[in-house]
Amino acid sequence: MIDTLSTSRAADRLPWYTREAAIAIVQYYEEIERDTNTPIEFDADAIRGDWSEYADLSEWAYANKSTVGEYHEDFDSLMNDLEPEERDDALKEILIRSCDTFIILDNGVILTGLF
Numbered sequence: 001m002i003d004t005l006s007t008s009r010a011a012d013r014l015p016w017y018t019r020e021a022a023i024a025i026v027q028y029y030e031e032i033e034r035d036t037n038t039p040i041e042f043d044a045d046a047i048r049g050d051w052s053e054y055a056d057l058s059e060w061a062y063a064n065k066s067t068v069g070e071y072h073e074d075f076d077s078l079m080n081d082l083e084p085e086e087r088d089d090a091l092k093e094i095l096i097r098s099c100d101t102f103i104i105l106d107n108g109v110i111l112t113g114l115f
Helices: 007-012 019-036 044-050 057-063 065-071 075-080 084-098
Strands: 051-054 101-104 110-113
Touching: 007 019, 019 051, 019 101, 019 110, 044 051, 051 057, 057 065, 057 075, 057 084, 057 110, 065 075, 065 084, 075 084, 084 101
Parallel strands: none
Antiparallel strands: 051 110, 101 110
């Protein structure tokens, strides 16, 4: 038996993410379903293990300091000495280079997937 969930109902089953993040994650899987023409079984526990949410690029950087350090030799200088826009541009570049799957929401929230 298959229970088809709407985007909203699926997002409701991901209460550990902000509403915007939960919707973005569900839409990510919906897009894969459309692109591959293959249904995906909804597994909230697997999603929880696969996706991390960060309030912004700085929070992502501090949580992934060793990864950021692989791409920028002076983490403290990157985080403290650059203007915010320049720092965020550098962090976006590192995010792009280091993460295969990520989503940046309009409100600045960062989602990274472990795939």
